[in-house]
Amino acid sequence: MVVIVPLVALFLLYQIPMWRDDARLDDFHERVLAIPLPPETRSAGDSEAEFGKNSGGGGDYCHYEIRLPLSTGLSAGEIGAYYRKAAITGVEIAADVRLDWGEDTADGRAVVVKFSDISSSDWDWRCT
Template identity: 35%
Template structure:
């Protein structure tokens, strides 16, 4: 230790006593690895999630339709919804909901019921159902299986890769 003329004291430091400066390269490596993942999610997954939400709302509206008389949900098969390219050749999103039912109604009557039923589509338009009758009947006496489809097509695809 030495004293300088102004009363200042100089001290000698041991080389290991100074704090080490941290390297910043791990931070930048992590950032470089995370950036493409975040970009992928923002560009491709967010549009998929948005379209999945639109499909879920459409399924909810279909499930809220009152059933015609002598008709019930087929408990052996659940309602199914699909979003993606369902018709045509490319670059648009289609939404399709299948609702399996069991009915005692004549084919023409159940078809007429769902053709006249109107629900709000994905973009606010009106949709009606199309009925497909299972010709082999059902496992329950007196009932036949039918599938009611609600199709809403031709919407903007965006970056949802299922629609290209």
């Protein structure tokens, strides 16, 4: 029993930050999916949620990103304005919104709307 208590404590010390950050990513993903699609726009596949070390800047930060593939008849300005106006809350602050444009299709133009945010790693080893 004396050996088990420290092992359980180490396990929890290791896992709790991961569980917290996974829950943050899930909540962020749900907020993005709750936004109605803009006019002349439809889903072009499943959304993706990604978590990991922030590759830009200094320090130990976790990066959260949700990618929403769409097909739209809207211009870059129109779809960008739509999602920026939605002011999606990321993990800590308003999410950054970027658009990656693809090729024109019969259904419209392909675009991936990317929502991202960062937070301090707070002991999550995946961000260090």
